[in-house]
Amino acid sequence: MRIRRLLVANRGEIAMRILRTCERLGIETVLAASDADLESPAARRADRVVRLGPALPQTSYLSVEAVVRAALTSGANAVHPGYGFLSENPALADACARAGLLFVGPAAQHLRALGDKLQAREAAIAAGLPILPGGEVTSPTEAEAMLEHTGLPVLVKAVGGGGGRGMRLVTDTAALPHALELSMAEAGGAFGNSRVYLERYVARGRHVEVQLLADGERVLHIGERDCSVQRRYQKLVEEAPGAGLPDDLRSAMHDAAVRLGRHLGYRSLGTVEFLVDVDRATFSFLEVNPRIQVEHPVTEATSGLDLVAAQLYVAEGRPLTLRQDDVVLTGHAIECRINAEDPDRDFAPGPGKITNLRLPAGEGIRVDTAVQRGSVVPPYYDSLVAKLIAWGPDRQAALDRLAGALDRFVVEGVPTTIPLHRRLVADAELRAGGVDTGWLGRLLGADATAPVEVTTNG
């Protein structure tokens, strides 16, 4: 089925991003907007806008029924879920299929299998990928027995989860039963699934993920991204390629990701996340994100590909004409997430009206955003207001462009993470490359074991 009119069932910068590709491809667009977004710049840019529901996400962007109804009402024949919200929810994929709508994403069966982190681990094992020692535990006794395989410290993780919710670091056996209980309760509340599993904790790890593009038969990788600069499991800076990764490790990760894609018979964009153990120079499978990701622009900058266009293309059931050899990665790209948060006040969220906005422009500079002067950043959704991406022929050049662009970036009216990013790009360790996932927390003096209250959108 060809996509004739696409319902964009998301908001903010990713909605704008999808609209841009559709304009280029000549696909009609309908933006599904909540009451908070009916006058947004994305709403002004879309060919049509359909009201999804009230501002609260449960009644709009998170409602399968509202999204399918909006698609049918507006005569769309396809639905793009963006990231976050319903993008990984098999119920939307199923409901689209029942309503005769094309869902821009993987098959519902893959969303189910990959949404269950234990099933995803099983698939990775079956495809021959390295995983961290661990497995499901249902009682403190089982958990204690599992420590024989994982050692201490150990991570308690939610089977239905992601983004750090329900995740807990346990450093001694005595603390395990209580941590188990807390994680089960938290996971049950957040995901409606209280199952948890244990996984070995890697002291110094880098988060490296491989971008896949697959048509159900042919599976291509489009290189890797390093997303190790995180605070409480929320990514803040991402780059492609991963700095200073040994070549054999890098290509082993590419191969592993492709193997998993082939094993699944995957079709769509997807990202295979790995944890690189810096001390052991090994990598392990973490999970698969079956959607477009926040940080996709760094891959676009180095590959020259339009990933949203590629995603729409394979969603139509068309076979990829691109071959692995056609994927040529050039230079280095780095992305900073500009969030409406105050880094000086423990990242307190700062919704409000943007009174002034000036974006950097120039060679190798890209800003993805859906706000303009006068826009209101509502309190109901995540805090991402813009992404700044700098490309350069090498990492040093990209960092220099990034630093210059950050200096020219003006946002007034809401607090942002721009001052933090200015500090980060000037930091000697970040400039040297290859920092681990605990680096930013240590830099900020944050307690790495502090409870996590944020969900991921990336």
Place this chain on the structure above:
Amino acid sequence: MNLTREDVEDILKLLDSTAYDELHLETDRFALRLRRGVGGWTQEHEARGEVRLVESASGAGAPDEEALDDLPDDGTADAGPADAGPADAAPADAGPAREGLVAVRAPLPGVFYRAPKPGEPPFVEAGDHVEPETVVAILETMKLMNPVRAGAAGTVVDFAVANNEPADLGAVLLWLAPDAPDALDAPAPGKP
């Protein structure tokens, strides 16, 4: 048509070869302002297109009623602006002060929750005694759960915002009868 990022890069390359430091471009659909400053170019972009709202269930794009009947009921069908909380859910800073009572106000805008999790008992009920540090509610802002503290010692009288409803910055969330009458002269509790 709208300009692409590549278009803007091309324009900047052209401008780089000139002496111009500023370019304004305005159409019905957008306004673009490019400026050369210290360190490089900046842009201000404004989308100006009219919002073309699809009228629900009418015209050529009308939904297939049978397909709509097939939709799963995820319990959100009836949730609309109609259930916008109790009549006294006052907007920010609206509503008169109540004699002898202290207002606990929203320290930031967000969704008001009376319990730590759905299905769990509320933090406090009317009639409960609270201390200044007692957590009386949660405000969810940008996916972060922010505890709201009473800010004064006293007894909970009633709630001004219903559970799971949005509250603006500074909106009254609940009212306290303070233990000490001079609490009324203290700065508004709950303010950052």
